[in-house]
């Protein structure tokens with residue numbers, strides 16, 4: 353049985369004290385959440401605090417990125433090992449904002465996936481097309497190419513520890529959400545693509561999250577689809593009430 357997961361990507365939001373307060377608010381509301389894995393990805397300055405506050409709770413901690421390098425003279429970078437040592441067990445990789453603003457390529461993301469797995473971090477690997485690509489009907493081709501590039505050299509055993517997030521770039525932070533039909537057809541396509549390379553057991557157990565303006569008012573219809581196993585939530589994850597309402601939308 354694959355896991356239902358709701359992960360909050362806080363992006364570059366909250367100060368240390370605001371963030372710690374938000375974590376405490378979320379913890380207070382988790383009792384209502386039954387069969388859903390909750391993950392929060394606060395900014396790096398909060399990773400360790402989040403790790404401490406959430407120990408003995410249902411919440412797991414994720415980084416929003418990590419370096420492709422193990423250690424050394426890489427000013428400003430944070431390694432997978434550092435994240436793990438601070439209390440994270442997941443890391444978001446290949447987010448479209450990293451691709452667009454920091455020019456991350458599928459090859460670089462591939463290196464980051466490998467180093468995360470070596471450090472026992474579960475990568476939440478993002479894929480998704482921009483608006484032009486969807487309008488030109490290239491979205492399946494784009495996502496297929498991203499998957500091939502990002503997972504090059506990743507084996508079936510590794511895949512037991514990987515989560516994929518489909519995030520159509522035109523839906524991120526725009527208020528425009530993919531329709532349940534658009535989400536389902538892409539999630540099914542992603543699962544079939546993984547099945548072709550890794551077999552049906554791996555594909556069936558893979559959690560594929562939807563991201564892009566997911567909120568309490570649309571989560572239910574998105575999560576009702578057979579291949580949508582939860583969400584990667586940006587804006588709405590900054591409200592404890594909304595985040596928990598989304599987690600209760602299965």
Ligand code: PGA
Pocket residue numbers: 361519523524525526563564565566584585586587588
């Ligand atoms: P959004 O962001 O929910 O604010 O659209 C989702 C994401 O970028 O992960």
